[in-house]
Amino acid sequence: MNADPADQLRLLDLQAADTALAQLAHRRRTLPELAQLAAKEKDAAEVNNRVIDAQTLVADIELEQRRLENDVDTVRTRAAKDDARLQSGGLPSRELEGLQHEIASLARRQSSLEDDLLDVMERAEQAGATLGVATSDEQAVRAEVSELQVRRDSSFGEIDDAIGQREPQRAAIASALPPDLLALYEKSRASGGHGAAMLRQRRCEGCRIELSGSEVSALRAAAPAAVVRCENCRAILVRTSESGL
Structure with a gap:
C-alpha cells in the first residue's frame, strides 16, 4: 500500500x-475510589447484617418481655381475687386452707416470673446497646460510602469531559485520512x-x-x-x- x-x-x-x-x-476503570468503594460497600453489607441481627434479637426479647409482663399481671390479678375472698371471711376451713395454699403458690410464681422479667429487661438493655452500636457503625460506613461515591462521580466527570474533548479531535483526524x-x-x-x-x-x-x-x-x-x-x-x-x- x-x-x-x-x-x-x-x-x-x-x-x-x-x-x-x-x-x-483505563483510568476510569481503575480509579482508586472504585476499589475503596467496593470494600466499603462490603463493610456496609456486613454491618447491615449486624443491625438486622440486633433488631431481630431486640424484637424477640421485647416479645418475651411482653409475655412475662402479661403472665405477671395474670398472677397478680388471680392473687388479688384470692386475697379478696380470703379477707371477706366466712369460708369453710378446708376451702380456706386451699385458698391460703393457692395464694402462697401464686406468690412464689409471681416472684419467679418477676426474676425472669428482670433478667429479660437486662438482656433487652444489652441488646438495645448492641443495636445502637451497630446502627452507629452502619451510619458511619454509609457516610463513607456516600463520600466515596461523590469522589468517584467527580473523577468520572473529569475523565468524561476529557474524553468528550478528545473524541472530536480524533474523529477530525481520522476523517482527513x-x-x-x-x-x-x-x-x-x-x-x-x-x-x-x-x-x-x-x-x-x-x-x-x-x-x-x-x-x-x-x-x-x-x-x-x-x-x-x-x-x-x-x-x-x-x-x-x-x-x-
Missing part, C-alpha cells in the same frame, strides 16, 4: 489521540495495540524494539510513499528525519 507521507505522519496524531483515550478509559490507510491503521491497532508508531533512531516507538540490519536496509530502499509495518508489533512505521535511516 502507498500513502502520502504527510498522511502517514498524521497517523501519529491519530495514535496520540487513541493513546490518550485508552489512558483515560484516506480510507484504506485508516482501515490498515485500525486493523494494526486491533491486533497489536498500536496502529502507528514513529521510527526513531531505528527503533519502533510502539514495541520499543530496535530493527535488525536487514529491516533497516529494506526501509532505506522503500519509497517514501510506501506504507511499512513493524515486523514485531505490526504497527505502521512512520518514517521521519529522526528515523536514523
Whole structure:
C-alpha cells in the first residue's frame, strides 16, 4: 500500500489521540475510589447484617418481655381475687386452707416470673446497646460510602469531559485520512495495540524494539510513499528525519 507521507505522519496524531483515550478509559476503570468503594460497600453489607441481627434479637426479647409482663399481671390479678375472698371471711376451713395454699403458690410464681422479667429487661438493655452500636457503625460506613461515591462521580466527570474533548479531535483526524490507510491503521491497532508508531533512531516507538540490519536496509530502499509495518508489533512505521535511516 502507498500513502502520502504527510498522511502517514498524521497517523501519529491519530495514535496520540487513541493513546490518550485508552489512558483515560483505563483510568476510569481503575480509579482508586472504585476499589475503596467496593470494600466499603462490603463493610456496609456486613454491618447491615449486624443491625438486622440486633433488631431481630431486640424484637424477640421485647416479645418475651411482653409475655412475662402479661403472665405477671395474670398472677397478680388471680392473687388479688384470692386475697379478696380470703379477707371477706366466712369460708369453710378446708376451702380456706386451699385458698391460703393457692395464694402462697401464686406468690412464689409471681416472684419467679418477676426474676425472669428482670433478667429479660437486662438482656433487652444489652441488646438495645448492641443495636445502637451497630446502627452507629452502619451510619458511619454509609457516610463513607456516600463520600466515596461523590469522589468517584467527580473523577468520572473529569475523565468524561476529557474524553468528550478528545473524541472530536480524533474523529477530525481520522476523517482527513484516506480510507484504506485508516482501515490498515485500525486493523494494526486491533491486533497489536498500536496502529502507528514513529521510527526513531531505528527503533519502533510502539514495541520499543530496535530493527535488525536487514529491516533497516529494506526501509532505506522503500519509497517514501510506501506504507511499512513493524515486523514485531505490526504497527505502521512512520518514517521521519529522526528515523536514523
